[in-house]
Amino acid sequence: MSNQAATVGTEVPSSTKLSLTHLKRDIFSAPAGSVLIHACNAQGSWGSGIALAFRNSYPSAYQVYRSHCLTRHNPRTNPVRTGTCLLIPPCETKAGIPAHWIACLFTSAKYGKAKDPPSVILRNTKAAMKDLLRQVKTRMEAGKELGSLVMCRINSGKFAVKWGRTVDVLEGIVVEEGEASNVEVWSLDED
Numbered sequence: 001m002s003n004q005a006a007t008v009g010t011e012v013p014s015s016t017k018l019s020l021t022h023l024k025r026d027i028f029s030a031p032a033g034s035v036l037i038h039a040c041n042a043q044g045s046w047g048s049g050i051a052l053a054f055r056n057s058y059p060s061a062y063q064v065y066r067s068h069c070l071t072r073h074n075p076r077t078n079p080v081r082t083g084t085c086l087l088i089p090p091c092e093t094k095a096g097i098p099a100h101w102i103a104c105l106f107t108s109a110k111y112g113k114a115k116d117p118p119s120v121i122l123r124n125t126k127a128a129m130k131d132l133l134r135q136v137k138t139r140m141e142a143g144k145e146l147g148s149l150v151m152c153r154i155n156s157g158k159f160a161v162k163w164g165r166t167v168d169v170l171e172g173i174v175v176e177e178g179e180a181s182n183v184e185v186w187s188l189d190e191d
């Protein structure tokens with residue numbers, strides 16, 4: 001039997017993988033409606049790095065994140081599960097702040113010296129990103145208007161995971177029917 005005959009009639013399921021588009025831009029200048037994606041700990045702290053910039057620019061979203069971690073959950077007795085995402089609709093009340101959605105990917109339970117090791121952060125990244133894609137789809141099916149998914153180079157700063165490793169994980173995600181299949185990575189970092 002020829003090799004060709006052996007493959008005839010074999011259904012290869014088509015699967016779309018998530019793609020990334022890299023742009024040299026400031027994430028906070030994304031158009032209204034964009035979903036800004038960053039990596040978070042589950043302790044309720046946006047204390048440094050880009051998280052601190054989010055806290056300064058989006059104080060109301062920070063309160064939503066904090067109450068998710070500290071009130072709805074409890075870091076000691078009922079922590080937010082890593083590998084999940086908190087998707088915060090535009091909620092700032094002060095004038096002049098763009099109507100951005102903010103997606104918090106819980107990629108490490110703790111921060112600083114107690115952060116999860118890279119292998120765990122990467123596993124959490126995959127699960128949290130899939131959770132985000134599901135939530136975005138659900139919101140859009142409910143009639144909400146969401147713009148592009150715009151991400152910083154998550155995990156690559158305070159969480160100390162080589163950016164290329166996060167890219168590999170993200171590009172390996174299989175996108176389900178109806179989900180967004182592209183994420184823009186906006187960064188001012190020099191390559």
Ligand SMILES: Nc1ncnc2c1ncn2[C@@H]1O[C@H](COP(=O)(O)OP(=O)(O)OC[C@H]2O[C@H](OP(=O)(O)O)[C@H](O)[C@@H]2O)[C@@H](O)[C@H]1O
Pocket residue numbers: 027038039040041045046047048049050051052053110111112152153154155156157158159160161187188189
């Ligand atoms: N102002 C700014 N504007 C624009 N881009 C900026 C920036 N500052 C840094 N970047 C870039 O943004 C990427 C991610 O780098 P980051 O270190 O921020 O984040 P990460 O994902 O590794 O880690 C998450 C934990 O860091 C925080 O710290 P705390 O735990 O609160 O202390 C959180 O709360 C989490 O827990 C890197 O490309 C940085 O060059």
